[in-house]
Amino acid sequence: MYSSEIIGTGMYVPPGVVTNHDLEKLMETSHDWIVQRSGIEERRWVTPEVGTTDLALRACEEAIKNAGIDKKEIDCILFATLSPDHDFPGAACFLQPKLGLTDIPAIDVRQQCSGFIYAMSIADAFIKTGQYKTVLVVGAEVHSKGLDKTTRGRDVAVLFGDGAGAIVMRRTDVKDPKKDSHVWSTHLYTEGAGAKELWLEVPGMALGADRITHDMLEKGLHYPQMNGKKVFANAVRRLCECTMTALKANNLTLDDIDLFLFHQANMRINQMVAQELKIPEEKVFNTIQKFGNTTAATIPIGMAEAVKAGKLKKGSLVASAVFGSGFTWASSVYRW
Incomplete structure (x- = not known):
């Protein structure tokens, strides 16, 4: 069995900054209301001609450069996203030629906000078994084109931003597990009974004769729907649980961890998790205040930003x- 390590990070967010004050012009909301409930001050939204793979490309190029490898060394692409350029084929298939690559597997991972850790886990497994040596893992989203930017949709619309983050994972030999860079473990979970608490119902193949109708559009079913209270409560509980599971699996304590990088859905969720687990504030790195929730991109964006911030x-x-x-959730411990 081999081990995997992260050898390069990259991120890209579009230049268009959308502040809470900008949103006040589109819907009944306020800067204070948004900050109070989510901690978000601004987010980035793309211009009309930009797609998800365009953002992913920029993040991947930076990750490859920072890894110090030739892109031709990549033998697998894993792309986590819930906002692909098209229904099919997968976003990874469109990203591959943009990177100037061909023939290697290009796989989409559709696990929403948990997608990046799921993709990391798959990459780690591929590398450990010797199937691939160098895997490009990317998370990217364009949410802004799919949000209800009216008062009706404000509870969801104020939370999401566009962005991409990527890492290069590579085979490594670990001589001293306590010191050498490598992924220690990943832990994946799903509770499908909660799927409709946060979902996009339309379009879909389980809706009858048509996957979308005028009536569905008038009802706004083509916009994300969320049971905020239920999602919040489950997120806090599951984040605490799976963090502790990862630590126990590796005989670690909270004090052993130098940095906690949690999903950036809501600052209040992360603050509550830190409070429940008694994690010092300085050990938790957040980016949501600047970028909003970029779902599958939050973890790799956080990695890249944390590196830049020292x-x-x-x-x-x-x-x-x-x-x-999904509900989906996951955790991982890794030595940088």
């Missing part, structure tokens, strides 16, 4: 946990 350094022991639609 918070994530060679040798750092990191714990990540995510929760999202």
